Amino acid sequence: MNIGTVADNSGVSAKMIRYYEDTGLIPHTRRSDSGYRKYDQADVHTLRFIRRARDLGFSMDRIKELLRLWQDRTRPSREVKAIALNHVSELDADIAKLISLRNVVSHLAGLCHGDDHPECPILDGLSGEI
Amino acid sequence: MNIGTVADNSGVSAKMIRYYEDTGLIPHTRRSDSGYRKYDQADVHTLRFIRRARDLGFSMDRIKELLRLWQDRTRPSREVKAIALNHVSELDADIAKLISLRNVVSHLAGLCHGDDHPECPILDGLSGEI
DNA sequence: CCTAAACCTTACCATGGTAGTAAGGTCAAG
């Protein structure tokens, strides 16, 4: 399979497949005589794994670890679970931060009449007058 | 005031003040004979406004609009409120997405024993076996 | 008055993950 086919079958763009190879997330693949990268079904499987992990918000570093564990038939599931729970914690922290921002902005918006007059507690808040 | 003093007083780094000037968020300021940027208290006020808006997650484009409205004494508060509510909507969307990811990862983690054995529904999920 | 420290200037590079472009080589179908 050439890179375009793999891209279509895995949902990872050819661009990103080359990038993942460059950065060591996936190994260098074999080449045809003319220099084309050649892939097989196992590569498609791996790239799908990577795409799903990306979709779940795992960073490249974490995905690298997950891939290593995935390919190690003797891994203890403890290690995988630790990575997942760590990710959940980070997501929780991100969520909490966004909710906090959201509430502040929403509160300020609630104070503002939103009419033709210039008085605006939102701008007052941003300018430090509250 | 030199840029360092303004940075200390506003909470915006000298680096970012120059960047904001480059990108047109704030106007070019006057210079001393030797080329140093010179600021006054009003500039500190403006930069504090910008920092607070950044802290609330507003994008640079939105902040540019907020600054314009802030400096327009006759703006209708309606326009400001619209920007704020729009930002709340975007934050809500971001939060919903993160919560969705969080729940998927957390669910997979809950299925995994997390012990010395290699069986791991997290990896199975990522590899598409679920 | 001289020197050293603290400050300023511009112009680079890096981040992370992705997309775009350009210039050129290869392959397959008609």
Next chain:
DNA sequence: CTTGACCTTACTACCATGGTAAGGTTTAGG
């Protein structure tokens, strides 16, 4: 054999921020 679809590498850009380096300026102390 031509044409179009595909591949290659190498570059740029995004966004907001931080870092560095090489050099000029100002200020305070001896």
